[in-house]
Structures are given as structure tokens and as C-alpha cells.
Amino acid sequence: VTFVSRGFLLKQKAFLKLYLLEIAASPKDYGSVVLDDLRAKFKPYGYSPSHTELYKTYKELYKQGFVKRRSEIKGDPHENIQEVFIYYLTEKGKDELETYRKLMKVELERSIGILQTALEDHYGPVRK
Amino acid sequence: VTFVSRGFLLKQKAFLKLYLLEIAASPKDYGSVVLDDLRAKFKPYGYSPSHTELYKTYKELYKQGFVKRRSEIKGDPHENIQEVFIYYLTEKGKDELETYRKLMKVELERSIGILQTALEDHYGPVRK
Numbered sequence: 001v002t003f004v005s006r007g008f009l010l011k012q013k014a015f016l017k018l019y020l021l022e023i024a025a026s027p028k029d030y031g032s033v034v035l036d037d038l039r040a041k042f043k044p045y046g047y048s049p050s051h052t053e054l055y056k057t058y059k060e061l062y063k064q065g066f067v068k069r070r071s072e073i074k075g076d077p078h079e080n081i082q083e084v085f086i087y088y089l090t091e092k093g094k095d096e097l098e099t100y101r102k103l104m105k106v107e108l109e110r111s112i113g114i115l116q117t118a119l120e121d122h123y124g125p126v127r128k
Numbered sequence: 129v130t131f132v133s134r135g136f137l138l139k140q141k142a143f144l145k146l147y148l149l150e151i152a153a154s155p156k157d158y159g160s161v162v163l164d165d166l167r168a169k170f171k172p173y174g175y176s177p178s179h180t181e182l183y184k185t186y187k188e189l190y191k192q193g194f195v196k197r198r199s200e201i202k203g204d205p206h207e208n209i210q211e212v213f214i215y216y217l218t219e220k221g222k223d224e225l226e227t228y229r230k231l232m233k234v235e236l237e238r239s240i241g242i243l244q245t246a247l248e249d250h251y252g253p254v255r256k
Contacts, residue, residue, distance in 0.1 A: 007175065008140040008143070008175055008177075009137045009138075009140075009239070010137075010243075012136040012137075015136070015246060018246070018250060019246070019249075022249075022250065041245065042242060042245065044241070045238050045239075045241040045242045045245070046238055047135065047136055047238075047242050049136075101250065101251075104250070105247075105250070105251055108243050108246055108247045108250075109247070110173050110174055110175075111137070111173075111243055112240060112243045112244065112247070113172070113173040114170060114173045114175050115138075115236050115239055115240045115243070116240065117169065117170065117173070118143060118146070118147070118236055119233075119236045119237070119240070121147075121150075122146060122150065122229065122232070122233070122236075123229075123233055
């Protein structure tokens, strides 16, 4: 098995990258909706990704040529309007997603293995 | 549920602290044996805690008054000898371990929950 890293648990940026690539593969929501959805999803686990962390990850994907963005105008044109950005995968991004999905499966399972081992060591066999 | 952190996955230092407190509760091995054992345990998961990380954690536990250490002489007295340190829990450390065990159970389960959610989101239902 080849590991992405040989360190401790996977990094937040690697974790968010997988979500953002997948979301950009069938783009419909703009950045702040993506952020709200991720926050709602992980709320039961006390994890609330920050605005900064999300946009840093988008920016890296953009610089590496994996995503592009299109702007849309949101809101009633006679009232407040807002320009929002929807990120979508480039051809290069589609290849990256395919490769990255495989790497990250190993990486997620590796990290879960570390934590499960500790849970069993300290609190006894885990109910499956 | 009260979480130790509201961030992403638990930190390596928090993870090592639990092992080191537990090991100090029934002390028999000195630092480098503890390190080797942890490395062997987590080798299947590609995690190899560093010497620096381990001793930084011991040092913090020592400064906080949770562990003390006694020295032992290792090796044949007529040949090479080496002074090694065995860490053991203080009374304060025993209380800390009791509290910390409870916190860390929540924290380990919280982190596993984040990773399992991602595994299921990206690769479908996880076989139990």
C-alpha cells in the first residue's frame, strides 16, 4: 500500500480538497452554500470548516488548473444583487479527481485505522 | 456532548498524551522502548511518531506535574552502560488520566465520525 503521507492523521486541506473536487464535478452551488452544507453535515461531530480554509483550498485548486469559476448574479435585480462564483472542474481537474479519489480512500482508511487502534487500546474492543 | 476542540481531527499531541499517561500508570519501559512499541503498533497505518514529538509530550506532562521520572542503569556494568528514564504517574497525574480518558473517548469518536462520514460520502456505505 502506498500512503499519501507517512505522518499522523490526514490534513484538513486534503480532506476539503476531495469534497471540493467532487462538488465541482457537478457544480450547482456557489462557495458560501458549499460552506454552509459542509458545516451542517459535520455539525454532529463538532467540526465547522472556516471560510478561510475553504477559500484557501479553492484558490489552490484554481492555481493548479483543476477548477475554473463562473459568476452568477444572485438576488432580485431591483433590490440587492450579489455576484457569486460557482466552481467547476476543468479537464485536468477531472483526471485529478479520478487519481485523488483513489489516494484519499487509502488515506481516510489509514487515519481511521490509527484512531480505531487507540480507541480499542484505551477503551476495549469496539462494537461493530 | 462537550468536545475538547471544535476543530478538525484531534491533534497528535493529544493522542500521544493519552498513551503516555496510560503507560506511566504501569511504568516498566523507558522512553525509547515506548517509542519503538508505538512505532511497531502503528506501522500498518504508516504512522511513525517522531522522537521529538514523543519527548515534547513527556516534557509537557512533566512540567504540568502529571509524571515524574526515575533513572535506571541499563547494560553490563563492565561494558557500556546507559542511564535511561522511566516515567511514572504522580497523584495529580492519576487524576488527570481519569479525566482525560473521558474527554479523549469523545474526541476519538468525534474524529472517527468525521472520517467515516467522508468515507461514506465519497465511496458509498461502509461495510461493518
